[in-house]
Amino acid sequence: MNSQKSRILTQSQLTIERLSRHKRAAAALALASAFGVVTAFAVAPGGDQLPASLHTVVEQLSIPSVAVLPGAEQGYLREERIQRGDTTASLLSRLGVTDKEAFEFLRTNPTAQAISRQLRPGKAVTARTTDAGELLALHFPVNGKDALIVVERTAGGLVAAEQAVALETRTALRAGEIRYSLFGATDAAGIPDSIATQLADIFGGDIDFHRDLRKGDRFSVVYEMLYQRGQPVRGGRILAAEFTNDQKTFQAYWYASDNVKTGGYYGADGKNLRKAFLRSPLEFSRVTSGFTSNRFHPVLNTWRAHKGVDYGAPIGTRVRSVADGTVEFAGRQGGYGNLLIVRHHGAYTTAYAHLNGFAPGMRKGARVAQGDTIGYVGQTGLASGPHLHYEFRVRDQQVNPLAVTLPSAPPLGPADASRFQAATEALRTQLQLARESSGAVLAME
Incomplete structure (x- = not known):
């Protein structure tokens, strides 16, 4: 039983x-x-x-993500993400494509050939096929551009073209705290590197990010994030930001005046944050030798004045012009090696030495704007290692660029001042929300 x-x-x-x-x-x-x-x-x-x-x-x-489209002639729509080690063949196979004509077209068509060179892991690719696996359409995002490579089957056969895509803009609110470096803190907060670089540019006239950062410094930022089909593509523009450095707080708000084509960043009181000169010609680096009247020269083995600031950086690092101006000299000059001199408004000039090379178009008389790439870090001339030697000159006399008071750009006029306060009211609220988030990620449509 x-x-x-x-x-x-x-x-x-x-x-x-x-x-x-x-x-x-x-x-x-x-x-x-x-x-x-x-x-x-x-x-x-x-x-x-x-x-x-x-x-x-x-x-x-x-x-696999498969949707049956209405009408037999429209076929099946699939989406796949590129995996590490993928080839065009393996990607198409997961997309349900078993079309020899399509394989040959992607291999030989000049526009479609770019697909095999841009198989970046994580990228979303969509394909439309018949139930027999014949390719009807393929949409492939282009690296570094807001565009798609679109392959379509027409009455005359397969065709390929690059098409611009519209991106959706969302607003992100985030906050962080400095532990070791700015990029380390922004990475921890999930902030794109492009936003971190903008943050340093905005406050670069008041904070020297090479030497002034302190452990415990805090920042909050409101910025645009661009999306395509619900997936983040890249960071956009910072709309508002706050940075507390050594217990001193700075704020910045983006504002575009009706009188100018481009906008700029202003403090809460409407003061223009854009300096006539950037504090540093490199985005991020370290000072390896400061401005002094007596320094032991590592190549000449003698004591002599060092009338500039040296920034250690790898060969090829981009060097930017610290202000608008005109190229006065671009060529080889003694111990400076490859030297570029830019004359700015008034009595100011800046010099960039030991360059590995010059940016395209850098010749005497060429106009440059603040932040433009003008050359690349090198080791030419009397240099013991790769670095940039930077000089700030007033009436052709070198002064310490880390200590000189840099002039500001003009402030907002009376008419724009009131419009600025109204235009940035919502940004002030969002910046406060970011500050109070304590590092949490907030997103707004």
Whole structure:
């Protein structure tokens, strides 16, 4: 009798397991075409006669994203993300493409050939195919551009073209704290590097990010984030920011006047934050030798004045003009090696030495704008290692660029001042929300 009960119990448990598997499979098949990734719930049925407890089982079933488009001629739409080690063939295979003509077209067409060179992991690619695997259309995002490579089947065969895409702009609010470096703090807060660089540019006239940062300094930032089909593409413009450095707080708000084509950053009181001169010709580096009247020269092995500031950086690092101006000299000059001199308004000139090379177009008389790349860090002339030697000159006399008071750009006029306060009211509220988030990520539509 006991053995008969045991057999009945075993058969009942097997039946329950079969029912559970069948329900999971049915749920997966019912939802696959609509959602691509299916969450299936299976509940083991209870019974008074069986000593089994009730459990809820949740499984994540990895099913390709497939949508059946209306009309047989429109086919199936699939989306896949590029994986590490992918080839064009492996990607197309996961997209359901078994079309020899399409393979050959992607290999030989000049526009479509770029796909094989831009297989960056994580990029989302979509394809439309027939039920037989013939390619009808392929959409492939272009690296570094707001564009798609679109391959389509027409009456005359496959064609490919690069098409611009519209991006959706969302506003992100984030905050962070300096532990070791600015980029380390922004990485921890999930802020793109392009936003971190803008942050340093905005406050660069008041904070020397090479030497003034302190552990515990805090920042909050409101910025644009650009999305394509719900996926983040890149950071946009900073709209508002706050930086507390050594217990002193600076604020910046983006404002575009009706009288000018481009906007700028202003403090809460409307003061223009743009300096006539950037504090440093490199975005980020370290000072390896300061301005002094007596320094031991590492190449000449003698004591002599050092009338500039040296920034250590790898060869090829971009050097930027610290202000608007005109190139006065670009060429080789003695111990300076490759030297570029820019004359600015008034009595100011700046010099950039030991360059590895000059940016295109850098010749005497060329106009440069503040922040333009003018050359690249090198080791030419009397240099013991790769670095930039930078001089700030007033009436052709070198002065310490780290100590000189830099003039500001003109402030807002009376008419713009009132408009500025109204235009930035919402940004002030968002900046406060970012500050109070304590590092949490907030996103706004």
